[in-house]
Amino acid sequence: MANFAKPNVPQFSVDVYQNEYLPEGGREVNAIATVTATGGGTVGGAGTTPHLYAPGRGPSAAVAVMVDCSGSMDHPPTKMRNARDATAAAIDTLRDGVHFAVVGGTHVAQEVYPGDGRLAVADATTRGQAKQALRRLGAGGGTAIGTWLRLADRLLSSADVAIRHGILLTDGRNEHESPQELRAALDECAGRFTCDARGVGTDWEVKEVTGIASALLGTADIVADPAGLAADFTRMMETAMGKEVADVALRVWTPVGAKLRFVKQVAPTVEELTDRRTEAGPRAGDYPTGSWGDESRDYHLCVEVPAAGLGQEMLAARISLVVPQPDGQVTNLGGQGLVRAVWTDDMAASTSINPQVAHYTGQAELAQAIQQGLDLRKAGDFERATAKLGRAVQLASASGNADTAKLLSKVVDVVDAATGTVRLKAKVAEADEMTLETRSTKTVRVKK
Amino acid sequence: MSQMPQQAALAKCPSCAEPLESGDLFCGACGYDLSVVPAAPEDHPTLTMTGSAAPGDGVDWPAPEPAGSGSTQPAAHRAADVPGTDSGGNALHHGEPAAPGVRFDRRPEPDEYPLQAPDPRAPAGPAADAAAPGGSDPAQVCVACRAGRVDEDGYCENCGHAQPRERDRMERESGPVAAVSDRGLRHHRNEDSFGVAHTALPDGSPAALAIVCDGVSSATRPDEASMAASQAAVDTLVAALPRGTHPQTAMHEAIVAAARAVDSLAEEPEAAREHDPHQNSPACTIVGAIATGGLLVVGWVGDSRVYWVPDDRSAPPARLTEDDSWAAQMVAAGLMSEAQAYADERAHAITGWLGADAYELEPHTAAFKPDRPGVVLVCTDGLWNYAETAQEMAEVVPADAAARPLHSAQVLVGHALDGGGHDNVTVAVVPFPAPSRGAGSA
Numbered sequence: 053m054a055n056f057a058k059p060n061v062p063q064f065s066v067d068v069y070q071n072e073y074l075p076e077g078g079r080e081v082n083a084i085a086t087v088t089a090t091g092g093g094t095v096g097g098a099g100t101t102p103h104l105y106a107p108g109r110g111p112s113a114a115v116a117v118m119v120d121c122s123g124s125m126d127h128p129p130t131k132m133r134n135a136r137d138a139t140a141a142a143i144d145t146l147r148d149g150v151h152f153a154v155v156g157g158t159h160v161a162q163e164v165y166p167g168d169g170r171l172a173v174a175d176a177t178t179r180g181q182a183k184q185a186l187r188r189l190g191a192g193g194g195t196a197i198g199t200w201l202r203l204a205d206r207l208l209s210s211a212d213v214a215i216r217h218g219i220l221l222t223d224g225r226n227e228h229e230s231p232q233e234l235r236a237a238l239d240e241c242a243g244r245f246t247c248d249a250r251g252v253g254t255d256w257e258v259k260e261v262t263g264i265a266s267a268l269l270g271t272a273d274i275v276a277d278p279a280g281l282a283a284d285f286t287r288m289m290e291t292a293m294g295k296e297v298a299d300v301a302l303r304v305w306t307p308v309g310a311k312l313r314f315v316k317q318v319a320p321t322v323e324e325l326t327d328r329r330t331e332a333g334p335r336a337g338d339y340p341t342g343s344w345g346d347e348s349r350d351y352h353l354c355v356e357v358p359a360a361g362l363g364q365e366m367l368a369a370r371i372s373l374v375v376p377q378p379d380g381q382v383t384n385l386g387g388q389g390l391v392r393a394v395w396t397d398d399m400a401a402s403t404s405i406n407p408q409v410a411h412y413t414g415q416a417e418l419a420q421a422i423q424q425g426l427d428l429r430k431a432g433d434f435e436r437a438t439a440k441l442g443r444a445v446q447l448a449s450a451s452g453n454a455d456t457a458k459l460l461s462k463v464v465d466v467v468d469a470a471t472g473t474v475r476l477k478a479k480v481a482e483a484d485e486m487t488l489e490t491r492s493t494k495t496v497r498v499k500k
Numbered sequence: 501m502s503q504m505p506q507q508a509a510l511a512k513c514p515s516c517a518e519p520l521e522s523g524d525l526f527c528g529a530c531g532y533d534l535s536v537v538p539a540a541p542e543d544h545p546t547l548t549m550t551g552s553a554a555p556g557d558g559v560d561w562p563a564p565e566p567a568g569s570g571s572t573q574p575a576a577h578r579a580a581d582v583p584g585t586d587s588g589g590n591a592l593h594h595g596e597p598a599a600p601g602v603r604f605d606r607r608p609e610p611d612e613y614p615l616q617a618p619d620p621r622a623p624a625g626p627a628a629d630a631a632a633p634g635g636s637d638p639a640q641v642c643v644a645c646r647a648g649r650v651d652e653d654g655y656c657e658n659c660g661h662a663q664p665r666e667r668d669r670m671e672r673e674s675g676p677v678a679a680v681s682d683r684g685l686r687h688h689r690n691e692d693s694f695g696v697a698h699t700a701l702p703d704g705s706p707a708a709l710a711i712v713c714d715g716v717s718s719a720t721r722p723d724e725a726s727m728a729a730s731q732a733a734v735d736t737l738v739a740a741l742p743r744g745t746h747p748q749t750a751m752h753e754a755i756v757a758a759a760r761a762v763d764s765l766a767e768e769p770e771a772a773r774e775h776d777p778h779q780n781s782p783a784c785t786i787v788g789a790i791a792t793g794g795l796l797v798v799g800w801v802g803d804s805r806v807y808w809v810p811d812d813r814s815a816p817p818a819r820l821t822e823d824d825s826w827a828a829q830m831v832a833a834g835l836m837s838e839a840q841a842y843a844d845e846r847a848h849a850i851t852g853w854l855g856a857d858a859y860e861l862e863p864h865t866a867a868f869k870p871d872r873p874g875v876v877l878v879c880t881d882g883l884w885n886y887a888e889t890a891q892e893m894a895e896v897v898p899a900d901a902a903a904r905p906l907h908s909a910q911v912l913v914g915h916a917l918d919g920g921g922h923d924n925v926t927v928a929v930v931p932f933p934a935p936s937r938g939a940g941s942a
Contacts, residue, residue, distance in 0.1 A: 307660025308645070357660070363686045365662035367655035390653060394688045
């Protein structure tokens, strides 16, 4: 559990963007809450750049790297070599003093380093030993990711540390256990450690990898070219090393009679949180957000409040950030946001949509349109696929989501982005389609 | 503490107001869980009583006397007939129908972040010692559901309802003068402000005064503008009158001081509102009256008004101000009838206001010598929208207004609330002549 005696816990702030005006009888309140954590680390690297602690500084952390060692990793043989190099690069990025382990994954999980159910403590010697051990990694066997996660969980929980994180690499489908078994393993591990998941090549299942990252509050991505693995692993490990506080929950209070229609993270990626609520006292619930470094994320809340008379004002939601402790206590991380409802007969005020809310509503629809469009395309329903992907092109173009627009243009020929007129490409590289699907949830922030 | 539902204490559902029977666990109409509502305290929170209902609804009102017939009366009877002068003694201008600066006293487009916490400076305002309901009891119970405690942000921890703020209802008396300001029923905050005071002229004769300001909703921080303006104006008058400054000159100076106070708000760096994209200088109207032993001085900018209602109701009442408004200008220019002009949606667009973006400050002042006692009503359009003509206004004023000014102000505000309370309502009642009893210090 997080140890708050350490001076590294960042300060959280919450900014709420909303149009609080409702017409007479209006009940739905939408708001975007921007949550920003700053000042926790020793290096003032706010923003997207993860900062690195000086050796020996930073919160206590444990990291498990899970590398796919199934038979397919040898086709081509460079894949296994690249995975080894990438893991070595990640180990080189470990801060001194961080606990770590390497797990080799097939239809069973094996401890590659250090072994005996232990974690190693990073220093020059252990890093060298670990890289030595990686050379013994060979490819052979099946894929049962649930077993890898369970072993990582056992290893990570053996150390009393603030941050627990996993990095998982797979190149194939989870063929040697049932989806239910993977689901059960994810349920078991959720909230115990966070995990980034990567698919290398194009023979893996996008929904499996994104599902792992989603359940374990990490990132998912594709590394289509194995040569890019080392850089990606280094970045992931740097981000993990920048984390300062774990198990952070978004606590939302709503008034009596109100209903929280949905809560979702909308930046940097779309992540539905509505069903992941844990009750936290009267009229309040906690939504998991995982671990935080110096970073900023946006959340979209939609609250249905009991209607009140014109001129009335109501607090529709109060947002704060907490770390629930096992003994029922909570640590408040500071900063709170108020979502209001004000009933007015001024139609101009009550009918307008807040630009942030509009933007993220569009980004969420964009992610959904891409996923639905690709599913329809796979199912052979080209007409509806074209409509969905056309809508996606329109949304990506209007919102300035250039990265997603670029990915879309590899799957469809854009005739007119403004109206969403597109044609499906006759031939689409598998890597392009998987990249689009994996990154469909990435959003951009509203242009200021 | 018993955890048993205490439903017996509730007469009606706190959620939908359906009458309850004793023993009900849930509301029969909406299903509200009555166990979450603790027993209501024995002493119910004080509710503001706004006096008796306005008399005379549906009355066949006597036609106003024709203009000009009242040359011996204290004042003219119609707006355009008021022989107002500016402080230089010149006739008030009857401006062109479409003056360069016209602004609507309503929000033209939604303000993204207009909400603000109750002004921490409010207690220093003119209503500092007002008998404001609510109070600041730390263990305050929500006025809406009476179940939840009120959190430090002023919202109920149970039902989330915002609690009444100090400015929602302000009542104040100063010597013979009294004023009441109310948020009304449609607006979420009170953007009106007022100040009342009484002092003595150098010869020892009494002077009573009132200033009323109406914040312009389409501007930023209208509530701060009206408070700053009314405070500055009252301060100026209270300082100038005992020095022997002529009341009409003092009124002119007071309006100029008020304008300056509002201008300076625009310069204040407001970090809290930095992301408001359409900065719009704070602005408000102002209207004031000074009653002395023999002289009645009024001054204004904007569409807040002064009415004269003689104690002897057989004498005709009058409106003493002329709106800086689109409608008034149309009527003054003879382009529209009063009925036509006020029916137009542009009627309430004001053509004069206090604020950094006002084109040119033109304080109007006028002096009158009423020949009989009466009361002067200083009010915002939140009141006169429900009693537009002087005759209508006089019908609402209680007969004992001069003797019970606070009660009269409550009755007048009640009239506006009964009519719908679409805007903030503020009225000050100033008896004329200023009664000499206790003048100066009491």
